[in-house]
Amino acid sequence: MNAVMAIIRRDLLLAMRRKSEVLTALFFFIIVVSLFPLGIGPETALLRKIAPGILWVAALLATMLGLARLFAPDHADGTLEQMVLAPAPLGLLVTGKIIAHWITTGLPLVLLAPVLGIQFDLDTGALGILVVALLLGTPLLSLIGAIGAALTLGLRGGGVLLSLLVLPLYVPALIFGAGAVEAHISGLGAGGHLSLLAALLALAVFFAPWATTAALRIALE
Amino acid sequence: MNWESPAAFFAMGGYGFYVWGSFGVCALLMIVEPIMANRRRKDILRSLRRERLAETLDTQ
């Protein structure tokens, strides 16, 4: 557990030193979301209807941006090889790195989403569901994304390849996440969507670090 | 037998364009794919033969 905390603290510290990366993903999220009304038109009713989908797709893309840098810097300076040899199991260290990735890219999106939701005229209840759905969904995105990041570590054209591998796997998160808000707006209640999202998160917490570890070992062989 | 004439067969009761569009592309891919797979083996065999020839010429 200490090792996990140490990794999280270290990665957060590194992120603080390179603030621009965190801010870039955040502003990317804001800009993508703001572009949609310009492309579609300012009708409030239509925007309210498509808001959950837009916010979620933008969140997927913003998470993708940070993924390529999840393991690459540590791979470049040899830290990753040290981690493989470290006494603490690699799976725990990887989990720590994923948590740190979520805190730097996922959590800011969760906090910012209600503000952007207001732009789309979502009411308070829908904004609440949006935050809860993103709170469950963004860790899922980080966990699945980590597998892709480990698989494409050090490959040429890794960034584009990463999105090709990971985006199809994001489909369930997108459906249940955006669906939760839509279900709430249409009066069906978001409970079913949110519990399915939570179940997917539980599944990913179990399997993703394991798959990521295996993929990292292969990449470092 | 369903068809009164070859023309009726090709017309497919007015759906000819769609039926033959589906079956045609399916047949095309199923002809092209084995040819490509075979060519892949022929290519590597050719380069292996060339390598072998180069080696025998070297030793002579």
Next chain:
Amino acid sequence: MSNNKIINWFKYASPQSFYPVAGRMIPWFWGLAAIFFVVGLYISFFVAPTDFQQGEGYRIIFIHVPAAWMSMFIYLVMAFWAGLGLALNTRLSSMMAQALAPTGAIMAFLSLWTGAWWGKPMWGAWWVWDARLTSALILFFLYIGFIALQAAIDDARRADKAGAILALVGVVNVPIIYFSVKWWNTLHQGASVSLTKAPSMATTMLWGMLIMALAFWMYSIAVALTRVRAIILEREAHTEWVKELPEVKQ
């Protein structure tokens, strides 16, 4: 006794001994594929009656459904071989997985293509966000991802193992994706038209579909074996046994 069996089994698991075996098997699978295609196409066009609702247009299911089945089945088989290659470190099973991927992608493409060409006359639209079509599209993306990942890695062993992890992650995800797309589809009623709910599925139609599925299956095996032979030669080009092959020596 049992030890002997294991050794025999592994004997065929080496690329060297499988290469000629595959070469002898390929014509048989082509022959079976040809027979099933002839019988299947005969049933599809001459035995199966005209559908009273969809007219002759429904005959597309005789390739649409087999292609859709094969695209899912090949993904499972591919993940199985890839996983076996990862677990037992057998090179041949990884090569088999690599050889299956393009065929699976083509099957997924065909199921999309024929689905669209069926949808146009039946629903009036080339593409409908139907649960089956959407999951077939995502399955196609998964195949493309697998092929692209293996193509991007130069080291063959790393490509095998990375591909295996991706295929296994995909296998876990395919049912989840299918379920989520179905859920999404039922929530957004309106576009939900099911492809396979043929109103009157006559037994001859079912037979035609099954025989065509067998034809597609035999075809896939024949092509995958052809491709795996090419992959074996590419990967083992530096070895003695390849240099001693009659087709190389000639």
